[in-house]
Amino acid sequence: MVISAPSGGGKSVLRTEIFKKDKRFKFSVTCTTRKKRKGEVQGRDYHFVSDKKFKKLISDKKLLEWAKVHGNLYGTPIKSVRDILKENKIPLMTIDVNGARSVKKYFPDAVTVFILSPSLKILVKRLKLRKESEENIAIRLETAKKEIKEAFFYEYFVVNGKLEKAVENIIKIADCESLKMWRNRDAILKFKKEF
Numbered sequence: 001m002v003i004s005a006p007s008g009g010g011k012s013v014l015r016t017e018i019f020k021k022d023k024r025f026k027f028s029v030t031c032t033t034r035k036k037r038k039g040e041v042q043g044r045d046y047h048f049v050s051d052k053k054f055k056k057l058i059s060d061k062k063l064l065e066w067a068k069v070h071g072n073l074y075g076t077p078i079k080s081v082r083d084i085l086k087e088n089k090i091p092l093m094t095i096d097v098n099g100a101r102s103v104k105k106y107f108p109d110a111v112t113v114f115i116l117s118p119s120l121k122i123l124v125k126r127l128k129l130r131k132e133s134e135e136n137i138a139i140r141l142e143t144a145k146k147e148i149k150e151a152f153f154y155e156y157f158v159v160n161g162k163l164e165k166a167v168e169n170i171i172k173i174a175d176c177e178s179l180k181m182w183r184n185r186d187a188i189l190k191f192k193k194e195f
């Protein structure tokens with residue numbers, strides 16, 4: 001499952017709650033050259049790496065996709081997604097719009113979800129609470145404007161107003177998707193063989 005939300009959309013809180021409530025999901029930790037924010041943990045929130053290391057990951061073809069967001073590099077290691085799939089869990093990727101498009105090409109059965117704050121006012125408030133500089137807030141709002149234009153690419157839409165409701169909706173999406181016939185072909189074929 002790929003989740004995209006303009007910065008300040010409350011993605012990380014949402015993510016934490018999803019993992020608490022539903023053990024099918026596992027976070028696919030991505031790499032970034034951005035500096036660690038207060039409260040973030042190496043390897044849990046991101047693999048924080050140097051520019052040099054990131055470029056090596058690209059040249060070694062270790063990344064499923066990568067993008068420059070707000071002046072920093074971000075990328076999804078292929079291995080982390082594959083490892084989660086091998087465990088029969090749902091890799092949860094919280095990446096930007098370009099990343100979502102690339103993942104969908106690589107894994108056409110990925111489910112894409114666009115998350116939005118209830119209003120622009122709330123989005124700005126959340127960014128300010130995070131104590132971003134005025135300059136950073138402006139950059140992130142500019143990106144948000146561009147990302148919203150891409151919203152129709154996504155299959156599902158969740159408003160991140162009440163946290164509990166948003167989590168519930170993400171879980172509902174996973175439930176519906178997992179019930180799709182084509183995702184259950186193996187179970188059907190196994191049953192058929194038993195006749």
Ligand code: 5GP
Nearest residue numbers: 007030066067069074075076094095096099
């Ligand atoms: P932040 O710096 O606020 O954590 O993230 C900035 C943006 O980068 C967010 O939209 C986030 O979803 C996106 N992002 C995080 N990891 C990746 C990644 O591996 N690939 C891509 N394409 N975007 C990412």
